[in-house]
Amino acid sequence: MSVRGPRIGLWGSLAVASAALPATGQFYTFTSGPSGDGFSWPASPPGLLSSSDTGVFEEFSFTTPDGVEIQNYTGNNAFFDSQYQVASNSGLISGDALWGNPTFDDFGSLDFFTDNFGSGGVQTIEFDYAQAVSGGFTPDSIDIYIEDSDGRFTFESYFLGNDFSGFGGFQGKADTIFLDASSLFDQGGDFEGDDQFIDISYFYVDFDSTGITSGGGTNEFAIDNLSIDGGSGGGPDEVFPSFNQGTIDATNTTSSSNSLRGVGTFDVGIEVTNGGPSSTTYSVELVPGGDLTAGSLPSGAPIGAGQSIFTPGVASIDRSLPSGTYESDFNVVNDGDPSDPDNLTTKGVDLYEPQLLSGNFASVNVNNFEDVTLANAAAPANGFRAAVKAIGAATTTGPFNVDAWAADTRVLDGDTIMANVTFDRFGQLSGTYNGTHVASFEQAAYVVNQFVDFEVFLANKETVPNQVWNLTYTHVNATTDFGNFSPGGSFNKRIGINTFDVAATLIDGTSSKNQQASLQFMSNPNGNSADLIGDAADLVFSGSVDDIFVLQLTYEPLAVPAGATEDDLRLLWYDANAGEWANAVDGNTGGTPTLFAGSYADFLAGPGSGSLDAGDLGYYGLDTVNNHVWAVLDHASLFGVGVLSAGVITGDYDSSGQVEQGDLDIVLQNWGTGNFTGDPNALVGGGPFDG
Numbered sequence: 282m283s284v285r286g287p288r289i290g291l292w293g294s295l296a297v298a299s300a301a302l303p304a305t306g307q308f309y310t311f312t313s314g315p316s317g318d319g320f321s322w323p324a325s326p327p328g329l330l331s332s333s334d335t336g337v338f339e340e341f342s343f344t345t346p347d348g349v350e351i352q353n354y355t356g357n358n359a360f361f362d363s364q365y366q367v368a369s370n371s372g373l374i375s376g377d378a379l380w381g382n383p384t385f386d387d388f389g390s391l392d393f394f395t396d397n398f399g400s401g402g403v404q405t406i407e408f409d410y411a412q413a414v415s416g417g418f419t420p421d422s423i424d425i426y427i428e429d430s431d432g433r434f435t436f437e438s439y440f441l442g443n444d445f446s447g448f449g450g451f452q453g454k455a456d457t458i459f460l461d462a463s464s465l466f467d468q469g470g471d472f473e474g475d476d477q478f479i480d481i482s483y484f485y486v487d488f489d490s491t492g493i494t495s496g497g498g499t500n501e502f503a504i505d506n507l508s509i510d511g512g513s514g515g516g517p518d519e520v521f522p523s524f525n526q527g528t529i530d531a532t533n534t535t536s537s538s539n540s541l542r543g544v545g546t547f548d549v550g551i552e553v554t555n556g557g558p559s560s561t562t563y564s565v566e567l568v569p570g571g572d573l574t575a576g577s578l579p580s581g582a583p584i585g586a587g588q589s590i591f592t593p594g595v596a597s598i599d600r601s602l603p604s605g606t607y608e609s610d611f612n613v614v615n616d617g618d619p620s621d622p623d624n625l626t627t628k629g630v631d632l633y634e635p636q637l638l639s640g641n642f643a644s645v646n647v648n649n650f651e652d653v654t655l656a657n658a659a660a661p662a663n664g665f666r667a668a669v670k671a672i673g674a675a676t677t678t679g680p681f682n683v684d685a686w687a688a689d690t691r692v693l694d695g696d697t698i699m700a701n702v703t704f705d706r707f708g709q710l711s712g713t714y715n716g717t718h719v720a721s722f723e724q725a726a727y728v729v730n731q732f733v734d735f736e737v738f739l740a741n742k743e744t745v746p747n748q749v750w751n752l753t754y755t756h757v758n759a760t761t762d763f764g765n766f767s768p769g770g771s772f773n774k775r776i777g778i779n780t781f782d783v784a785a786t787l788i789d790g791t792s793s794k795n796q797q798a799s800l801q802f803m804s805n806p807n808g809n810s811a812d813l814i815g816d817a818a819d820l821v822f823s824g825s826v827d828d829i830f831v832l833q834l835t836y837e838p839l840a841v842p843a844g845a846t847e848d849d850l851r852l853l854w855y856d857a858n859a860g861e862w863a864n865a866v867d868g869n870t871g872g873t874p875t876l877f878a879g880s881y882a883d884f885l886a887g888p889g890s891g892s893l894d895a896g897d898l899g900y901y902g903l904d905t906v907n908n909h910v911w912a913v914l915d916h917a918s919l920f921g922v923g924v925l926s927a928g929v930i931t932g933d934y935d936s937s938g939q940v941e942q943g944d945l946d947i948v949l950q951n952w953g954t955g956n957f958t959g960d961p962n963a964l965v966g967g968g969p970f971d972g
Contacts, residue, residue, distance in 0.1 A: 308506070351393060356389050439458050546600060564582070636669050667724045764798055778802055788833045802815075900913045901913070
């Protein structure tokens with residue numbers, strides 16, 4: 282930063298001063314004539330000559346009728362017109378502006394004297410500023426030297442937060458600069474205890490700090506919309522286009538709404554805010570040459586001080602037009618204050634094509650590890666395509682598990698999403714299985730680029746049909762399986778074997794130690810004592826069996842033994858010591874054998890009280906809806922699903938696996954008849970105990 286020090290007399294950089302004493306602030310657009318700032322700025326050419334060229338005071342200094350004096354120390358002419366090259370790309374500089382190409386090698390500045398402006402001392406200065414360096418890096422800040430009328434001074438650095446397209450592909454820098462006397466403090470040390478500025482009487486922009494006075498290229502600065510003490514156009518007296526009830530000034534901005542293509546028109550509206558202290562009237566003009574069709578434009582509409590008014594339907598677009606962006610410029614005019622410059626804003630409509638979805642809907646072959654996929658076609662050139670996002674809960678039928686997409690998972694145009702699919706093999710008979718996965722989506726629109734990523738409102742959205750995928754898997758025979766378990770590890774669906782007739786798996790229980798468990802199919806060792814469906818399942822634990830677990834066998838209902846029904850089926854256990862089959866729970870170390878008609882899940886929700894424990898030992902079940910038999914056990918051996926053969930248990934006439942009240946009822950009902958019509962073993966004799 283080049284430091285020139287406090288001002289002595291009239292020497293300075295680009296300076297502004299005032300001879301008149303207006304009651305309120307002033308605003309300069311650097312536009313000559315009645316429709317501009319009300320007076321004539323130095324004509325271009327020659328503009329305001331630099332003091333380095335002539336040294337003649339009258340040629341490098343200009344004073345406005347309000348007493349604001351500007352001095353040019355840039356080393357080159359300063360102009361008051363719109364012939365700048367890149368400054369308008371900033372979005373802050375428009376129309377006539379104060380601009381130049383500084384070349385001062387040692388020190389370059391533009392000085393503003395405000396001593397003679399107003400009667401109470403200037404408190405605030407605001408202006409739009411842009412700068413660009415030709416062929417190189419443009420600094421993102423400027424230094425400004427500021428004094429008050431008592432001699433306090435300070436150097437302040439102001440960050441330029443807006444990038445724009447400068448020279449030769451390099452970025453320029455721009456921002457709105459705001460000087461406020463209440464936030465400025467003396468750096469000279471001569472006002473100890475009283476160092477806050479009382480006003481702003483003089484300041485200069487130090488171009489040497491910007492780097493645009495060296496390098497030999499065509500470097501550029503521009504200043505526009507200079508507001509002194511909140512003068513209208515840049516301060517509280519302005520009527521301007523806005524957003525969010527006046528909290529955001531929409532001047533020189535472009536805002537777009539979004540609509541799906543279709544039939545009819547889409548309307549856009551505009552918000553206008555009166556930032557001034559008094560009521561006025563305003564009009565909105567549609568600038569010719571744009572894409573939108575004029576609607577109900579406000580004309581001479583009243584607006585109160587501080588009021589924001591939104592007017593819908595100021596323009597429209599035909600929704601049947603091709604996808605793309607359609608824009609028009611609007612002027613907001615303060616009818617009641619001609620000195621308030623018109624404010625230009627751009628309104629646009631982005632028309633979206635509907636989503637175009639594709640995927641492997643017809644068949645997802647899980648044997649080939651195929652995922653559920655959903656793709657959205659790319660947007661047309663220079664256009665847009667609606668995205669979709671997942672909503673609600675997806676549903677899956679059949680023995681399949683799909684890692685469903687979370688809510689709001691999106692499919693942008695040109696994107697593909699996938700969800701993993703697995704087959705739940707445990708407890709399933711061999712064979713081919715089919716199922717479906719159904720997911721719901723809704724239309725959406727997003728703005729995604731290197732800077733932002735967010736969802737925007739999409740008007741005229743249409744319902745998206747549910748997306749349905751057909752799932753298929755061929756389950757082949759698996760005759761052996763094993764698993765290793767650590768303490769606290771769950772047995773649930775960790776091992777399983779299957780054929781076309783029977784499948785076996787553990788469905789509950791917790792391992793108390795490090796151990797291995799295995800299942801394998803074996804032939805029936807004693808077909809005379811039990812009639813099984815398919816082969817028997819041999820369950821083996823590597824150590825002693827002291828855990829409670831639940832074994833479940835699935836059966837093929839068409840393979841129920843002749844002369845029996847599904848209601849007769851039980852989970853059986855081969856008692857190797859006795860050499861015969863028995864009810865599986867008869868091999869437990871405790872518990873009372875108790876039949877539950879239903880699934881194990883239903884048992885847990887009822888008598889099981891929600892979790893497996895020692896009190897459940899002895900319960901066994903028959904689930905004819907899902908073709909399952911199950912039992913709560915604490916022993917391992919050979920297990921099967923079937924019915925006990927005749928005479929296996931003397932007196933067990935109802936084939937329950939034990940002699941109980943039901944058998945006695947059968948005896949009493951047939952006493953003396955010589956014919957046990959209720960005897961499932963079909964024993965016919967001369968006495969009630971002829972079995």
